[in-house]
Amino acid sequence: MAATRYRRFLKLCEEWPVEETKRGRDLGAVVRQRVAQAFREGESTQIADPATCDQMYESLVRIHTNFYKNKYPRLKDTSFTGVTVEECKLVLASVASSKVKKGLGSYQ
Incomplete structure (x- = not known):
């Protein structure tokens, strides 16, 4: 077994x-x-x-x-912040570019 x-x-x-x-x-x-x-x-x-x-x-x-x-x-693809799933994936990526992190800096 x-x-x-x-x-x-x-x-x-x-x-x-x-x-x-x-x-x-x-x-x-x-x-x-x-x-x-x-x-x-x-x-x-x-x-x-x-x-x-x-x-x-x-x-x-x-x-x-x-x-x-x-x-x-889920009823919507965003959270209360308005950040989309794709944007969250970019922020959470280990090798996210600094440009992306700077663009979403207020959500970190």
Whole structure:
């Protein structure tokens, strides 16, 4: 049964996108690292608590598939600040240009 769990986690890691703009703090990279640590022996890894392992997998799948974003859609694509999703992504990017940061300086 550990082999099946291992393959499911590997498939999830393959599907999870890599966010190049968030180097060093990308959730996908952290998930890959934790899966590698948890399954050091690959398919032959012994799982101490299979129920917790399955619960973690299901939680990660919900995050990956935007389950709650789709279940509770937002009415608008902006927040109270008026900043758009694209502008937020630029500000939060690890390698954001100084021009973008200066342009949105009042929101930092």
